[in-house]
Amino acid sequence: MRSKLLTFALIVLFALPFGLLGLLAVGQDWRFPAVLPPGYSLDTLRSLVAADNDLLAGLGRSLLLAGTVAVVATAGGFGLARAITRSRWSARWEAASYLPYALPPVLLAVLIQPFIIRLHLSGSVGGVLVGLLLVALPFATLLLRSFWSRQATEFEHLARTLGCTPRQALRQVLLPLAWPLLRTTFFQTFLLAWFDFGLTNVLSVGKVRTLTVQVFTYVGEANAPLAAMASLLLLLPPALLLLVNKSALLRKP
Template sequence: MGRKILTAILATAILLPFLFFGMLSVGQAWFYPSVLPQRFTLANWQELLAGQSELQVSLLLSVILGLGVAILSTVAGFVISREIARAKYKNRWLLLAYWPFVLSPVVLAILVQRFFLLTGMSGEVIGVLLGQLILAFPFAVIFFQSFWSHEVLQLEQQSQTLGATAVYTLQKVLLPLARPLLLICFFQTFLISWFEYGLTQFIGVGKVKTLPILVFKYVNEANSSHAALASLLIMLPPALLLWTNKKFIFRGI
């Protein structure tokens, strides 16, 4: 009985933000002390689905940036973490990976802004992508350090000693072992990009409008229905990835 009550409370806590933002996205004329909006309309959702609305463009841009950051940081993090694990001064190199997390994203953006200005990437999508990689790539390097244990490195060495090529060892030995971690790192780095605001706002100088940028814009404009719809779009992918992690990845582990 107690377990069912606890499950119900947790389910309510998880679903309540979705229900609230969902109602807010279709409600109009919602004034205190009314419990519910006076009118309901699907105009905001129709605007999202039909034509190139601002929300639609931002959604597509956020997805592209998230996938780009996730793929690049996961692949590069896997490769570089292997080199660090085999390096003589492993801890010194690994310490550098923690440096971006010492500072807040806004302070970090101020430090690297001159580079983006000189290269002409300030206010461009490619500049925002590289800026987000400053956070996602070190995360991937740190994340994969637990995979490159002494046993895995020995297994790689034994495979090559028995005559396997580096490509064969990667495809048949390392990637199957690392598959669950690769997927988790992909999801985590996607979410880093998906929720990132400070670096995106500073390097994008307001021109690269991802969903988090739009949420703050709508809130400042007191446009509650559009802010709720943008917030729902931000919340849905993490919920989907959480379900995917639980159903497929952790079951495989």
């Protein structure tokens, strides 16, 4: 009985922010101390199907950036983690992987902004992508570093001894073994890029309006319906990813 009550309480706590954002999105003239909005309107929802809707465009940009960062960072981190493990200076390279997190994202963006300008990527999706990869790639490398233990190396050597080519050993032995960690790394790097605001806002110089940037813009404009709708769209992909990864997260050791 106690476990059921706890489960119910957790479900209510999880659903409460979504319910509040939904009321803010459709409510009209909702002011303190009113418990519920005096009126409701679906104008914000109807605007989502408009051809020139800025929220859907921001959603598309955010999905493009976060998805690309997650794929590139996960694949690159897998290879870099292997190279670091086999390097003579593995401890130094691992310590260097922490350097991007020694500075706040905004300060890091200010430091790399001159290089982004010289590459003619300032204010573009490519410039934001490069900046996000500078943060996500070391993060993925650190996460995947634990996979390249002595056991993984021995499995690779065993596959090569039995006649596998390097590509076959990677595809048929290493990737299946690393799949749970690769999936977790993809999930984490996607969230890192998806919720980023400071680095994206500085490098895009206001031209790349991702969903996170739009949320802050609407909040600054005191536009509660659009801010709530943008927040709901911002929470939707992480919630879907959480459902997809539910089996891995709840897997018993």
